[in-house]
Amino acid sequence: xxxFLHYLSMPYLLQGIMVTLQASALGFFxxxxxxxxxxxxxxxxxxxxxxxxxxxxxxxxxxxxxxQLVFVFTALPHAGIVLSPILAAGVALAANEATxxxxxxxxxxxxxxxxxxxxxxxLGLRPRRVLAHIxxxxxGRAAIPAIGGEAVSTLKNSALASIxxxxxxxxxxxxxxxxxxxxxxxxxxxxxxxxxxxxAIAGVQLMVERAVxxxxxxxxxxxxPVDAGPDPSEVPGVPPPPAPIRPTRxxxxxxxxxxxxxxxxxxxxxxxxxxxxEVVALLGPSGSGKSTLLRLxxxxxxxxxxxxxxxxxxxGYSDSGGPLAERVTAQxxxxxxxxxxxxxxxxxxxxxxxxxxxxxxxxxQGVPKEQALREADRLLGRVGLAAxxxxxxxxxxxxxxxxVGIARALAGRxxxxxxxxxxxxxxPELVQEVLEVIRSLAVDEGLTMLIATHQLRFARExxxxxxxxxxxxxxxxxxxxxxxxxxxxxxxxRFLRAVHTMEV
Amino acid sequence: MRIRQLRPVFATLxxxxxxxxxxxxxxxSDSTAPADSxxxxxxxxxxxxxxxxxxxxxxxxxxxxxxxKMTNAxxxxxxxxxxISVSDPNRYEGFDIDLGxxxxxxxxxxxxxxxxxxxxxxxTLRSGQANFIISDIYATRERAASADFITYSKVFDGxxxxxxxxxxxxxxxxxxxxxxxALNKGFVEVPLVAAQSAKCxxxxxxxxxxxxxxxxxxxxxxxxxGRADSYxxxxxxxxxxxxxxxxxxxxxxxVTLPYSIGIAVPKGDTAIRAAFTGxxxxxxxxxxxxxxxxxxxxxxxxxxxxxxxxxx
Numbered sequence: 001x002x003x004f005l006h007y008l009s010m011p012y013l014l015q016g017i018m019v020t021l022q023a024s025a026l027g028f029f030x031x032x033x034x035x036x037x038x039x040x041x042x043x044x045x046x047x048x049x050x051x052x053x054x055x056x057x058x059x060x061x062x063x064x065x066x067x068q069l070v071f072v073f074t075a076l077p078h079a080g081i082v083l084s085p086i087l088a089a090g091v092a093l094a095a096n097e098a099t100x101x102x103x104x105x106x107x108x109x110x111x112x113x114x115x116x117x118x119x120x121x122x123l124g125l126r127p128r129r130v131l132a133h134i135x136x137x138x139x140g141r142a143a144i145p146a147i148g149g150e151a152v153s154t155l156k157n158s159a160l161a162s163i164x165x166x167x168x169x170x171x172x173x174x175x176x177x178x179x180x181x182x183x184x185x186x187x188x189x190x191x192x193x194x195x196x197x198x199x200a201i202a203g204v205q206l207m208v209e210r211a212v213x214x215x216x217x218x219x220x221x222x223x224x225p226v227d228a229g230p231d232p233s234e235v236p237g238v239p240p241p242p243a244p245i246r247p248t249r250x251x252x253x254x255x256x257x258x259x260x261x262x263x264x265x266x267x268x269x270x271x272x273x274x275x276x277x278e279v280v281a282l283l284g285p286s287g288s289g290k291s292t293l294l295r296l297x298x299x300x301x302x303x304x305x306x307x308x309x310x311x312x313x314x315x316g317y318s319d320s321g322g323p324l325a326e327r328v329t330a331q332x333x334x335x336x337x338x339x340x341x342x343x344x345x346x347x348x349x350x351x352x353x354x355x356x357x358x359x360x361x362x363x364x365q366g367v368p369k370e371q372a373l374r375e376a377d378r379l380l381g382r383v384g385l386a387a388x389x390x391x392x393x394x395x396x397x398x399x400x401x402x403x404v405g406i407a408r409a410l411a412g413r414x415x416x417x418x419x420x421x422x423x424x425x426x427x428p429e430l431v432q433e434v435l436e437v438i439r440s441l442a443v444d445e446g447l448t449m450l451i452a453t454h455q456l457r458f459a460r461e462x463x464x465x466x467x468x469x470x471x472x473x474x475x476x477x478x479x480x481x482x483x484x485x486x487x488x489x490x491x492x493x494r495f496l497r498a499v500h501t502m503e504v
Numbered sequence: 505m506r507i508r509q510l511r512p513v514f515a516t517l518x519x520x521x522x523x524x525x526x527x528x529x530x531x532x533s534d535s536t537a538p539a540d541s542x543x544x545x546x547x548x549x550x551x552x553x554x555x556x557x558x559x560x561x562x563x564x565x566x567x568x569x570x571x572x573k574m575t576n577a578x579x580x581x582x583x584x585x586x587x588i589s590v591s592d593p594n595r596y597e598g599f600d601i602d603l604g605x606x607x608x609x610x611x612x613x614x615x616x617x618x619x620x621x622x623x624x625x626x627x628t629l630r631s632g633q634a635n636f637i638i639s640d641i642y643a644t645r646e647r648a649a650s651a652d653f654i655t656y657s658k659v660f661d662g663x664x665x666x667x668x669x670x671x672x673x674x675x676x677x678x679x680x681x682x683x684x685x686a687l688n689k690g691f692v693e694v695p696l697v698a699a700q701s702a703k704c705x706x707x708x709x710x711x712x713x714x715x716x717x718x719x720x721x722x723x724x725x726x727x728x729x730g731r732a733d734s735y736x737x738x739x740x741x742x743x744x745x746x747x748x749x750x751x752x753x754x755x756x757x758x759v760t761l762p763y764s765i766g767i768a769v770p771k772g773d774t775a776i777r778a779a780f781t782g783x784x785x786x787x788x789x790x791x792x793x794x795x796x797x798x799x800x801x802x803x804x805x806x807x808x809x810x811x812x813x814x815x816x
Contacts, residue, residue, distance in 0.1 A: 012593035070624060077631035085618070085633075163621040165577075165628075171619065175588045178581035178721040181748050 003182055007189035012176065016169035017193055023086055023166055024155040027093025031154065032147075034094055035101025042106050053102070061099040065160055068092040073164040089161035089168075097154055104146040108139035115346035118300055119405075122342075123360045123412055124334040127326050133363055137350050141212055148205030152198045159194075169193060218352045218392050249311070251276045251416050251448045252297065256306035259292055266292045268472040269306065274416065274450060279442045281459035281480065282452040284469035285495055290452035291343070293469070294418045297450070298338045299329055310336035310416065334364055339414030343421040345401040347393035353380060353404045354389040360412035379407040383437050399430030403437055410441075417441070419451040431455070438462065456499055460484050468492040549602075550609035550792070558786040559610035566779040570612035576604045577634035579622040581719035582737075584744050584800045585640040599800040600638040603656070606792055607767075610783040621718060623690035626650040629768055636769050636780070640738060642692045643766030643813040652773070653766030653813040654781050656793065658806040661693065662742030663756040664727065664735040671733045673756045676700050682710035686723035686732035689716045692763060693736045720745075728752060738765075740802040764808055777812070784810045 007013060041053035060068065072095075073088040083091060112135050120130040162171035173190040177183045210216065252274040259267040267289045274280055282290045295301040297308050299316030302323065307314060315332045318324055324332070347356050357376035361367035367375070380389050383403035393401055402422055409417060422438065423431040435458050441447045442462045453459060459466055459480055466483040468476040476489040487493040553559060563570055578596065580586045586598040596617055608615045618634050625641060628634045629651055643653030665673055673679045676696050681704035685697050694714060701712035715732050717723045724745055726732035735742070739758050746753045767784070769776045787793050788807060797805045 010593070012588075070627065073633065074624065074627040074631040077633060082632065163624055165618045165620045165633075167619070172593070174719060174721070175580050175619065176590075176593060178719055179583055179587035179590050179593075181721070181724075181745075183721060183725055 003185040004189055007176070007182070007186050008192060010189075013169060013172055013190060013193065016167065016172035016190075017197065019086065019166060020155065020158050020168040020170075020197070023089045023093065023158040023161050023168055024151075026087070026090025027097050027154045027158060028151050030090060030094030031097025031101050031150070034098035036105060038098050038102035039105035039109070042102060043109065057099045057102065060095050065092065065096050065157055066163065068096055069160055069164050085161070085165040085167075088164060089158065089166045093154055093157060093161070096157070097150060100150055100153075101147070104143050104150065105139065108143040108146075109135055111142055112138045113346075113349075115342060115344055116348060118295075119340075119342060119346035119348065119408075120359070121300060121326070121330065122298055122333070122338075122340040123408070124330050124364045125359070126330045129363045133359070134348055141214075141350065144205065144209050144212070148201065148208075151201045151205070155197055155201065156194070214350055214392055218390065249276045250274070251278070251311065252450070253309045254293070254297065254306070255309075257293065257296055257303060257308065258305040259289075259296060259301060260304055266472055267296070270469070270472070270474055272467065272474070274448055276415070276448050277446040278465065279447075279449045279451065279463050281463035281466045282450060282469060283454070283456075283459065283466055283483075283492075283496070288469040289472045290469055291420050294340070294420045294450065294452060297418060298333055298336075298340055300340075310338065330364075334412070337413065337415030339409035339412050339417045341402070341405050341409050341417065341419040341422050343424050345393070345398075345405045345425070347396075347401055347404055347408070349393055352390050352392055353385060353396065353400075353407075356393070356404055357407045357411050359408060364412065376407070376411060379411055380404070382410075383407045384433070397430060398426045399433045402426065402434045406434070406437055406441075414447070416448045416450070419449060419453070421452050421454070423453070423455060454499060456484060456496065456503055468495070470495070550606045553606055553787065553790055553792060554609040554612075556610075556786060556790065558789070559783065562610060562779060562782045562786075563612045565782075566611060566775065568775070569779060572613045573616055574608065574613045574635040575616050575618050575633070576601075576639075577618045577620055577625050577628045577637045578639040579625055579719070580617075580619050580639075581622075581721060582640050582741050584740055584802060585738070586638075599796050599802055600640060602796045602799070603767075603787065603793070604636075604638045606787050606796075607780060607783040610786055611779055622688055626768065629770060632770075636767060636776070638767050640741075640765060641768060642761070642763040643768075644692055644763060645813070645815070647768070648813050648815045650771065651768040652771050652777055653764075653768055654777065654784060654810050655764035655766040655808055655813060656784055656788070656810060657765040658808050659761045659763040659765060660739040660804050660806070661736055661759040661761050662739035663759065664724070664737070664742045664745055665733065665754050665756045666727055666730075667752050667754050669754050669756045673734050675757045675759045676736065678704065678707070678709065680704070680712040680734070681707075682712070683733040684713040684715055684731070686715050686717055686726040686735040688720065688723060688737070689718060691737070692761070696761075697736070724749075724753070739804050740800075743803070744801070758804070764811070764813070766813060771815070781810045781812070 038053050038056065041049045044050050069089060069092045072083065072092040073085065076083065116134055116138065117130055120134045125133070158168060159170035161168055162174060169190050173186050177186045180186070250273055254270055254272040257267050257270040270293055282293070284290055292301060296303055302316065313332060313336050315336050315338065316324055316329045348359065351359070354373050354376040357379050358372035361372035361375055362369055377386065377389055380386050383406055385400060385403055388396060388400060393404070396404065419438065423434050426434065435455065438451070439462050442449060451463070463480045465477060466480045467474055468483060468487070468489065470491050476483055476487055476492045483492070484496060487496055578586045578600065580588055580596055582598070584598055586596055586600045589595040589597040604615050618628060620628050625637050625639060626647060629637055637651070642659055643655050647653070663673055663675060665671065671683050673683065677700070680697065680700050687694050687697065694716065697712055697714045704710065704712050715726060717726065720737065720741060723735045727735055734756065736759070742755050746755050767780055769780055788809060793807050797807070
C-alpha cells in the first residue's frame with residue numbers, strides 16, 4: 001500500500017500523465033477535425049470524393065493502431081517526414097480516430113429527421129444555413145455521448161504510443177516496473193491514474209450534455225398556461241406581400257406533372273392553375289399523389305416531366321429547364337413566395353416556438369434576431385399561442401404545433417401557401433383550432449392556398465374550388481359546392497360519400 | 505443552440521486545446537528529457553578517456569561528430585544494461601548507457617535517448633530517428649541485414665526458473681520439451697527455442713512452447729504467475745533477477761550462444777562505423793570497459809575486441 005501511494009504521487013509518473021494528455025489531445029482534436037472533413041466527404045454526392053473517404057476509412061479502421069504508430073514513426077522518415085515521437089503518436093491517433101469520428105458524425109447527421117430538412121428547405125434556407133442552424137445543432141447534440149466515448153478511447157489508445165518512445169504514462173510505468181520489480185504497485189497506480197483521467201473526461205461529457213440540454217436552455221417550456229385557442233380578431237394580420245396584387249392574376253401553374261418513385265408512378269400528368277387569392281382544396285384517397293404534388297410544387301421533390309411555374313418562375317430549374325443547385329433553388333422559393341405547412345408539423349425540435357417562427361426572417365431574410373423574435377411573437381399571437389412562445393415543440397400539443405407550423409410559414413411572407421393535410425395527424429378535438437386559423441387566413445387575408453385535406457365541411461366552407469385526385473391524376477375539379485355535392489366522376493362520388501359518412 | 509450558454513464549455517475546451525498545443529510545442533524537447541539529464545555525467549566521468557591521444561586523434565578524423573547530439577535507441581528494460589534510475593527516473597543507467605556516454609566523450613558528442621520496444625530498435629535506427637543502438641542487442645547475421653554491428657562482448661545466456669527448478673531444466677535441450685519458455689519479442693532465443701521444439705516433436709515428445717512478451721519484467725512475471733517455466737536471456741540479467749527475488753527465482757544453468765553483443769550503427773555508414781570502432785578500442789584498451797562491467801555487476805561478461813558483423 002505504501003509503495004502504491006508512493007507511485008501514485010511520483011513526479012515521474014505525473015509527468016507521464018501530462019504527456020498522455022498531450023498525445024490524447026492531439027489525437028482527439030486532430031481526429032475530430034479530420035473526421036469532420038471525412039464525414040463531409042462521405043456525405044458528398046460526388047462519387048470520387050465519397051469513394052476517397054471510404055477508402056481512407058477501410059485502411060485506417062481496418063489496420064491495428066500499433067501498426068499505424070510504427071508506420072508513422074519509422075516508415076514516414078524514409079519519405080523525409082520526421083516527426084517527434086509525440087507528434088508521430090498524435091498523427092497516428094488522429095488518423096485512426098478520424099474514421100470513428102466520421103462515422104459518428106455521419107450517422108448523427110443522417111439521424112436527423114428528414115422532415116427537419118424539408119421544413120428548412122421549404123422556408124428557403126440555403127444548404128449551408130440548413131446545416132448550421134437545423135441539422136448541425138441536432139446532430140451535434142445526438143453525437144455528444146459517442147464523442148465522449150471516443151475521447152476515452154483515444155486516451156486509452158495513447159498507451160500504445162509507449163512502443164514508439166513517447167514518454168507517456170504506460171511507457172514510464174513499464175520502465176519503472178523493469179527497473180524496480182515493483183510490478184503490481186506500479187501498474188495499480190497507473191491504472192488509478194488512467195481511471196481518474198477517463199473519469200474526468202466523463203465529467204466533461206456530462207457538463208457539455210448539461211450545457212446543451214434543451215429543457216435547461218429553453219426554460220419556460222415544460223409548463224405554461226393552456227391557451228384559449230386562436231383569436232384572429234385582436235391580432236395584426238400577415239404582413240402584406242411586397243408586390244401589388246391584381247385580382248385575377250394566375251399565381252401558380254402546373255402542367256403535365258409526372259413523378260415516379262422507382263417502379264411506382266405517383267403522378268401521371270397533373271395540370272392545375274391557382275389564381276391569386278384563391279383557396280383550392282385537394283381531395284382524394286391516401287396515395288393519390290396529393291402530398292407528392294405539393295412537394296413538387298416547391299421542389300422538395302424533382303419533376304420527372306412537366307413544369308411548375310409561379311408567374312413564370314420555375315423553382316429548381318433554370319430558364320432553359322436544367323436543374324439548379326439547391327443554393328439557387330432556395331432563393332427561388334423565396335422569390336416565388338411559396339410557403340409550406342406539413343402534415344407532421346416538422347417543427348425544428350431544438351428551437352422554441354418563437355425561434356421556429358423567427359427562422360425564416362433570421363436565416364433567409366437576414367432580419368436582426370431581436371426584431372425577428374418580436375415579429376414571431378406577433379405571429380404566435382395571431383395563431384393564439386402568445387403564451388407558449390418559449391415552449392419547445394415537444395412540450396406543445398399537436399394542434400399547438402401545427403399552429404406554430406402555420407405561423408412559421410407565414411413569417412416567410414408567402415404569396416402561395418401549400419398545406420399538406422394540416423390536420424390529419426391531429427386528435428379530433430384539436431382539428432378545429434387549426435382549421436380556425438386556416439379559415440381566418442383565407443377569409444381575412446385572402447392568402448392563396450392549396451390545401452390537401454380530408455375535411456369536406458372545411459373544404460366546402462373555405463375552398464373556392466375543389467380538385468379531386470386519385471391514382472396520380474385529377475379526376476374532377478370545379479367550384480367547391482359543385483364537386484362536393486354533385487360529383488360527376490364515380491370514383492370521386494364513392495370517395496366523397498365514404499368520407500362524408502365518417503364526418504357525420 | 506445558444507452560444508452564450510455554451511461559453512463556459514467552449515472556454516474549457518479551448519484552454520485544453522491551447523494547453524495541449526503549448527505543451528506539445530515544448531514537448532518535442534521534453535520527450536527526450538530523460539536523455540538529456542543523463543548526459544552531463546559523461547563528460548566529467550570520462551574526461552581522462554577523452555583526453556587520451558587516441559580519442560583526440562579520432563575527434564580530428566571525425567569532426568562531423570564533435571559537438572553533435574547523437575540519439576541512442578534503447579529498450580530500457582534490462583537493469584544492469586539499461587533501465588531508468590530508480591532514484592531519478594528521468595535518467596537512464598546501466599553498462600550500455602555508460603558505454604555510450606564514454607564513446608560520446610571520446611568522439612566529442614553528447615547522447616540523447618529514444619526508448620522503444622525491442623523489436624522497434626532496428627526500424628528506429630533505419631528510419632533515422634536514432635543514430636545508433638547500444639541496448640544489449642546480439643549481433644546476428646539476420647539483424648546485420650538492417651544495421652552494421654561493432655561487437656564488444658561475448659554472449660552467455662542464463663535460464664531463469666522458479667525456485668528449486670521444478671521442471672529440472674538444463675538449458676536449450678530436450679529438458680525444454682513440454683515446458684513453456686517466456687521470451688522477449690524479437691530476441692535471438694526465440695528461434696533457438698523454436699528449433700528445439702521441432703526437435704522435441706520429431707522425437708515424439710511434447711513441443712517446447714514459447715510465450716512472447718514485451719520486456720524482461722513481463723517475462724519474469726510470467727514465471728512468478730506460473731504461466732511459464734523458464735526465461736532465457738543474458739546471464740547477468742538472469743543473475744540479477746535471482747538476486748532481487750531469491751525466494752522465488754533460481755538460475756538453472758548457463759548456455760553459451762555463438763553470438764556477440766554489438767553496437768548497431770546505420771548500414772554502410774563507414775565513417776561512423778570507423779569512429780565507433782576506434783573509440784570502443786580505446787575504451788577497452790584503457791580498461792574502462794572492465795571497470796564498467798564490474799560497476800554494473802556483469803560478472804560473467806567476456807570482453808571481446810571490436811569486430812564487425814555486417815550483412816556481406
